[in-house]
Amino acid sequence: METNRNAILQCNAVTKRFSGYTALSEVNLTLEKGRIIGLLGPNGSGKSTLLKLVNGLLVPDTGTIQIAGYEPGIESKRIVSYLPERTYLADWMRVIDVLNFFQDFYENFDKHKAYDMLERLHIDPKKRLKTLSKGTKEKVQLILVMSRKADLYCLDEPIGGVDPASRDYILKTIITNYNKNATVLISTHLIADIEMVLDEVIFIKDGQITLHAPVDDIRTKENKSIDTLFREVFKC
Amino acid sequence: MQWDLNSERPVYIQLIEQIQSRIITGFYLPGDKLPSVRDLAAEAGVNPNTMQKALTELERMELVYTNRTSGRYITLDQGLIKQLKKQSAKQQIQDFLEKMKYLGYEIEEIISLITDIASEMKKN
Numbered sequence: 001m002e003t004n005r006n007a008i009l010q011c012n013a014v015t016k017r018f019s020g021y022t023a024l025s026e027v028n029l030t031l032e033k034g035r036i037i038g039l040l041g042p043n044g045s046g047k048s049t050l051l052k053l054v055n056g057l058l059v060p061d062t063g064t065i066q067i068a069g070y071e072p073g074i075e076s077k078r079i080v081s082y083l084p085e086r087t088y089l090a091d092w093m094r095v096i097d098v099l100n101f102f103q104d105f106y107e108n109f110d111k112h113k114a115y116d117m118l119e120r121l122h123i124d125p126k127k128r129l130k131t132l133s134k135g136t137k138e139k140v141q142l143i144l145v146m147s148r149k150a151d152l153y154c155l156d157e158p159i160g161g162v163d164p165a166s167r168d169y170i171l172k173t174i175i176t177n178y179n180k181n182a183t184v185l186i187s188t189h190l191i192a193d194i195e196m197v198l199d200e201v202i203f204i205k206d207g208q209i210t211l212h213a214p215v216d217d218i219r220t221k222e223n224k225s226i227d228t229l230f231r232e233v234f235k236c
Numbered sequence: 237m238q239w240d241l242n243s244e245r246p247v248y249i250q251l252i253e254q255i256q257s258r259i260i261t262g263f264y265l266p267g268d269k270l271p272s273v274r275d276l277a278a279e280a281g282v283n284p285n286t287m288q289k290a291l292t293e294l295e296r297m298e299l300v301y302t303n304r305t306s307g308r309y310i311t312l313d314q315g316l317i318k319q320l321k322k323q324s325a326k327q328q329i330q331d332f333l334e335k336m337k338y339l340g341y342e343i344e345e346i347i348s349l350i351t352d353i354a355s356e357m358k359k360n
Contacts, residue, residue, distance in 0.1 A: 036283055168281070176278045195243050197283050216246040216286065225243035 008033050008152050008183045009054065014063035016049055016207075023049040025207040027063070031183055033151070036174070036197055038215075038226070039187040041204035042234050047187040048085050050204070051154045054185075055082045068151060078107070081150035083141060083158055091130035095123065095140055102144050114147035117173060121166055135161040139170070146173060153184040159193065171197050191227040201226055203233060237263050239280040247282055251290035259299060259310060260321045270300065270308040 004010065009031040016024040024046045031037060039047050052058040053065055056072035067076040089098055095118065102109045118125055121139050129137060138161045145153065159167050167190075174184060175197050188194055195201075195215060203211035210233070211218075215226055222229055237258060241250050258264045270276065270291075277287040291308065294300040299311050299320065311317065336346050 034285070036285075171281065172278050175282075175284060176274055180284075192243065196241060196247060196281055199283050199285050216248055216289075219244065219246045223244070227243065 004030055004032075006032050008068055009185075010064075010066045011050075011054075012064045012066075014050075014053065014060045014065060016046075016053060016058060017061050023207050024053070024060075027207070027209055029202070029209060029212065031152075031185065033181045033183055035199040036184045037186070038191070038194060038198045038201045039185055039204065040189075040191060040201055040226075040230055045204045046207040047204060048156055049207075051082070051084075051156050051185070051187060054152075054154055055080060055084075057084075079151040081145045081148040081153045083145040083153075083155045085156040087137065087141060089129060089141070092128060094128050095125040095132075098129070098140065098144065099125065102147070106148050108149040109144075110147050110149060113177070114143050117143045117147065120169065135163060135166070138162055139166060142170060146177060149179065151182055153182065155184065155186045155188075157188055158186060159188065159190060164193075167193055191230055192225070195226040198226070203230070205234070241280065241282065248286050248289040248293070251280065251282065251287060252293055255290065255294060256299065256320060257324070259317060260324055264310045266310055266312045266314060266317065268310045269306075270310065272307070 007030050009029070011027050011029040014024055014027040014029075015022065027046075027050065039050070041047050049058065053060055054067065054072060056077065065072055067080055070076040089101075093101070099111060099114055102114075103111055115125070118140075121143070123132075123136060123140060123143075129140070132140065138158070142155070142158050142162075145155065159170060162170060171194060174186075186194060186198075198215050200212065200214050201218070202209055218226060218229065239251075239254060241247060241254075255264075264270070271279070273284050273287050273291065276291075277284040280287065291300060295302060295308075298313070298316060300308055301311060302308050333343075333346065341349070
């Protein structure tokens with residue numbers, strides 16, 4: 001595979017099958033450094049599968065994945081910060097415990113940043129996770145993930161359960177906090193909420209990428225918002 | 237001053253227009269230092285790369301200039317700002333005339349209507 005020095009993620013003909021169906025089919029994808037990219041597609045189109053492959057939770061049947069030149073593994077996990085679709089944190093833990101947990105696990109975790117964001121979102125670090133509402137739990141997880149100084153952030157449905165005011169704050173954090181060369185890959189259905197902060201979008205349908213382009217190019221060409229285009233392309 | 241952006245049109249073009257209007261209305265004065273790209277982007281709720289693109293374009297138009305060490309500033313060229321103001325007025329008037337034509341008015345009628353309405357507004 002030709003290596004692009006400006007690329008943070010390269011997928012080359014990646015295919016993943018589960019018993020009976022193909023979740024991803026021959027996916028070729030190159031993401032460059034310093035971009036915010038929306039990964040958009042209807043339910044079951046392969047978004048989470050792609051993110052799991054990038055994070056080494058699944059292994060492709062064929063094809064290769066490289067993150068800054070590394071295959072998914074220990075080296076890549078140092079530089080990739082991943083928010084999975086489901087929580088993996090034990091609910092008896094207090095927020096403060098989880099913060100310490102992350103600090104032990106990741107060299108690039110910035111505890112001060114995490115505390116700062118908790119304060120802004122009025123979350124008491126002494127509370128146990130099980131006492132928090134669904135939306136607050138999601139905020140805590142997102143804070144953990146965004147408080148790492150990573151090169152690639154993979155966020156799987158990060159703002160689904162979060163109220164609109166906090167959503168604004170979180171999006172602002174995403175645009176201001178991440179470093180200039182970091183890339184953020186966000187899978188979501190809330191296109192209208194996030195499209196203003198995106199550089200590029202990827203449309204994925206039945207395990208295949210049908211569109212990958214800069215958002216302003218799409219607006220120029222189609223004279224419509226990404227949200228409107230999505231509704232047209234994926235009309236049921 | 238609020239940023240008023242929609243997602244139907246390219247965002248960087250809307251950013252250019254709104255920064256221009258901030259310059260015309262004096263919200264940004266000649267020689268004012270602009271906030272950092274990142275701060276401006278956060279304020280407008282847009283991607284920093286998009287804000288960067290808008291500022292680069294404004295620099296090309298010479299409405300904004302960069303001092304290598306200390307940041308970005310609004311042009312000191314008053315003539316340029318005047319020109320921009322006139323351009324913007326022309327655009328508004330053209331849009332208005334088009335709408336009036338669509339309503340079925342001739343240019344003479346429009347002008348006399350404007351005079352009438354303006355003097356009415358003055359009285360109030």
